[in-house]
Amino acid sequence: MLLAGFAADGAVGVDIEIEDSNGFDPAAFASDHFSTKEAAALAALDSAAALEICYRLWAAKEAALKISGRGIFDGLDEPDLAAQLNLLRTDGATIHLGPGSRLPPIALTVTRLVNAADQPVYCALARDIG
Numbered sequence: 001m002l003l004a005g006f007a008a009d010g011a012v013g014v015d016i017e018i019e020d021s022n023g024f025d026p027a028a029f030a031s032d033h034f035s036t037k038e039a040a041a042l043a044a045l046d047s048a049a050a051l052e053i054c055y056r057l058w059a060a061k062e063a064a065l066k067i068s069g070r071g072i073f074d075g076l077d078e079p080d081l082a083a084q085l086n087l088l089r090t091d092g093a094t095i096h097l098g099p100g101s102r103l104p105p106i107a108l109t110v111t112r113l114v115n116a117a118d119q120p121v122y123c124a125l126a127r128d129i130g
Contacts, residue, residue, distance in 0.1 A: 001018070001121065003123050005127070010127055010128035011104075011128040012066075012125065012127045012128070013064060013065065013125075013126040014123070014125050015066065015124045016059065016122065016124075017055050017121070017122045018122075019051065019120040019121070021051055026047075026050040026055075027042055027050060030042040033058075034076055034077065035078075038057060038085075040082075041053075052089070052112070053085060053088070055120070056112070056124075057076075059110055059123065059124035060079075060081060062076075063108065063124035064078075064079050064097075064106055064108055064124075066126070067106060067126055068102050078100045078101060078103060079097050079103060081095070088110055091111045092109060094109050095109070096108075096129070104130035106126050106127060109125050109126075110123070
């Protein structure tokens with residue numbers, strides 16, 4: 001699979017994640033890698049919702065952090081999307097975020113697709129709007 005992004009007026013970041021539910025614990029992953037608020041929100045969800053939200057967060061965060069040029073080198077705690085989880089669940093919805101400690105203001109979109117093997121694929125696009 002290939003995902004590419006381009007914007008003539010600023011930096012972009014993209015990410016693609018293929019869901020694998022075999023032995024993957026989204027609550028444990030979130031606790032180890034996401035913000036405290038995101039991890040708590042994920043832990044409160046049923047297993048199917050937690051799995052989907054975890055993958056959406058993962059793709060969104062990697063796309064956003066690629067704008068910085070460092071990717072996930074500094075961790076996945078930023079941007080903190082705990083307050084935007086409902087919007088993040090809506091395919092194609094755009095989340096606008098102000099600047100963070102490592103990121104400029106960005107617009108972020110995540111879409112869930114299902115491939116031929118009925119395996120969900122999460123695609124995220126982040127663009128610098130600063």
